[in-house]
Each structure stands twice: as structure tokens, then as C-alpha cells.
Amino acid sequence: MIAAGQSTPPQSQPPQGGMQGGTPGTGLTPNIAALLCYICGPITGVIFLLIEKENKDVKFHAWQSVAFGVAYIVLLIALEIVAAILGMIASVLGIMVGFLVPILMLAAFILWIVCMVKAYQGERWRIPLIGDFAAKRVGL
Numbered sequence: 001m002i003a004a005g006q007s008t009p010p011q012s013q014p015p016q017g018g019m020q021g022g023t024p025g026t027g028l029t030p031n032i033a034a035l036l037c038y039i040c041g042p043i044t045g046v047i048f049l050l051i052e053k054e055n056k057d058v059k060f061h062a063w064q065s066v067a068f069g070v071a072y073i074v075l076l077i078a079l080e081i082v083a084a085i086l087g088m089i090a091s092v093l094g095i096m097v098g099f100l101v102p103i104l105m106l107a108a109f110i111l112w113i114v115c116m117v118k119a120y121q122g123e124r125w126r127i128p129l130i131g132d133f134a135a136k137r138v139g140l
Contacts, residue, residue: 034061034119038112041069056138061119063134068115068127072108079104 028036034057037048045065052058079101087094111127118125124140126132 030055030057031120031122033058034122035116037061037065038116038119041072041112042066043069045069056140057122057124060124060134060138060140061115063137064115064127064131067130067133068111071130072104075104076101 033048033052033055037045037058038061042065045062048058048062049066052062079097083094083097083101085094086097115125115127126135
């Protein structure tokens with residue numbers, strides 16, 4: 001009960017615009033949103049491209065994630081096709097090219113980890129060629 005002459009306590013209201021320090025499109029802090037762009041490669045990259053409209057860092061990482069994921073898939077398929085064709089010609093050649101597949105997978109995994117760490121740290125680190133493509137798409 002409130003006695004006469006006492007005022008009611010002020011109501012605590014959440015800050016306007018969602019989470020404090022978040023971006024308008026995602027409601028996440030920019031470094032977390034940029035990190036999440038890389039989690040499932042092109043899929044999460046496209047999701048963040050659709051959600052985020054303002055933050056250029058998040059959009060850059062989303063574009064870079066999409067381009068990196070697509071380039072990785074295309075390279076992997078091309079290597080498999082070349083290994084199969086060379087394997088029909090001479091099995092030794094197919095085996096030699098086949099050894100490049102795990103090397104590509106390991107390199108892509110390391111690059112993926114580096115991209116996530118750099119995005120979390122707030123850096124706009126560019127993968128050669130792919131980063132330039134992403135920067136042009138964002139307008140940087």
C-alpha cells in the first residue's frame with residue numbers, strides 16, 4: 001500500500017530498440033552477428049544478409065561467408081571431378097589429385113576458424129580475392 005504523500009516507485013523500462021548495444025536488424029552485438037555469419041557458411045551468411053540492413057561490418061562478413069562457402073564447394077566438386085577423370089586415365093594420377101581433397105578441407109577449416117576469430121574480434125579481415133568481392137558488395 002502506498003501512504004498518503006508518497007509517490008509510486010518509477011517503473012523500470014527496457015531501453016528502446018531491443019538489446020542494448022545491439023544492431024537494429026539482428027538485436028545482437030556486431031561482433032557476435034559477424035561471427036555467426038560464418039557458422040554454417042553460405043546459409044547463415046544469406047540469413048544475415050536478409051536480416052541486417054545497416055551494419056556494414058556484419059554485411060561484409062555475411063558476404064565473405066557466402067562467397068567463401070560457395071568457392072569452397074565449387075573447388076571441392078571440381079577437384080573430385082578432376083580426380084575421377086584422371087583416375088580413369090591412370091589410377092595413380094587420380095590418387096595424387098585425390099590427396100589434394102583433404103588438404104583443401106584442412107585449409108578451408110583453418111581459414112574458417114580464422115574468419116570467425118577475426119569477426120569476433122571486430123576486425124574486417126579479408127580473405128584474398130573473396131574479401132575484395134565482399135567489400136565491393138557492401139560498398140567499402
